Amino acid sequence: MTSSRFLEACRRQPVDMTPVWLMRQAGRYMPEYRALRARHSMLDVIRTPALACEITLQPVNAFALDAAIIFADILPILIGMGLDLAFVKGEGPAISNPVRSPADVDALRTPSAEENLPYTLEAIRLVRRELDGRIPLIGFSGAPFTLASYAIEGGGSKHHLRAKSFMLSQPDAWRRLMDKLVAVVGDYLVAQARAGAQALQVFDSWAGVLSPADYRECVLPYTQRVVERARGTGVPVIYFGTDLNGMLPLIRQTGADVIGVDWRIGIDDAWRQLGGDVAVQGNLDPVALFAPWPELRRHVDDVLARAAGRPGHIFNLGHGILPETPVDHVRRLVDYVHEYTSGGGESDG
Ligand code: CP3
Secondary structure, rough: OOHHHHHHHOOOOOOOOOOEEOOOOOOOOOOOHHHHHHHOOOOHHHHHHHHHHHHHHHHHOOOOOOEEEOEEEEEHHHHHHOOOOOEEOOOOEEEOOOOHHHHHHHHHHOOOOHHHHHHHHHHHHHHHHHHHOOOOOEEEEOHHHHHHHHHHHEOOOOOOOOHHHHHHHHHHHHHHHHHHHHHHHHHHHHHHHHHOOOOEEEOOOOOOHHHHHHHHHHHHHHHHHHHHHHOOOOOOOEEHHHOOOHHHHHHHHOOOOOOOOOOOOHHHHHHHHHHOOOOOEEEEEEHHHOHHHHHHHHHHHHHHHHOOOOOOOEEEEEOOOOOOOHHHHHHHHHHHHHHHHHOOOOOOO
């Protein structure tokens, strides 16, 4: 049976029950993921369509999720641009030749997605075949700002000092960098939709480190171009970031069909600021999954009560699921959202 309630919710159509999926739903909290990763590096998995397909389907087979998300990462797109990316065990992503000067920006290449990330496009085709219409598949990319931050910092960062300084001190080079990222990200999103992705999520995880004025001036115009290109494929586009609650009306201006919100705001308050004509995804604190079930349920009830059954709510976490999350709570959460919102009553077993 095809469940398209996720796609219907993206379009703010009425649904039989609230759709639910979880950011980073394929990951280390699942024993089957850890088993596969014990044998293959992160980049090997991403670059081998059969393995990426297998991992994409692990959470889909384990839980009653309403969408799959292709297993990949936001950073490999930088490899084809000329950056040397590695995933370092215990430390996360690291780039050995980060962008530090205008000349570094000008040296960046802008390959097509078919050239740069053919393995992810092939994985999308494989997953679509395997899913056979059961649930829709989400493709994704990093947003220009978040990718620029990694490209300049060379890895994760607390204050984003180098990236923000570059943005404020080298405005011309910043524009050229963002233009290049818009080109590769836009092409990648379009290629994913052509390969079979039925929705596209743009991850701007770190945009919340910016002031609203800097976001509006130095980031929003590029984000808008990416969203516009992605929407041109006809599939719904989700824009997600964290710590953006002080600038939700600006975030609405990205033009995305769905806005992802973190847990630092009530979803009703966020929706009011975004305006009624947009779908909203989120906003459970990922740490709530570590609480005993009655406490977790109280948090889920609160999100659902605030969303109040209005069309266009997609249940999700406010950020990615954490590695130590109890698998049993993920299962209960997914089932409970469906039961509660279909009027099936709650199970307290
Ligand atoms: O959601 C999914 O299931 C799809 C897969 C997915 C991954 N990364 C797999 C991954 C998605 C959508 C991402 C997005 C991503 N990657 C973001 C944006 C979302 C967010 O969480 O803010 C960012 C910032 C990255 C960059 C990245 N990749 C970091 C910082 C790290 C290391 C930190 C960590 O969690 O280990 C990664 C590695 C990564 N990407 C893992 C997974 C499952 C862990 C790899 C492993 O050790 O097995």
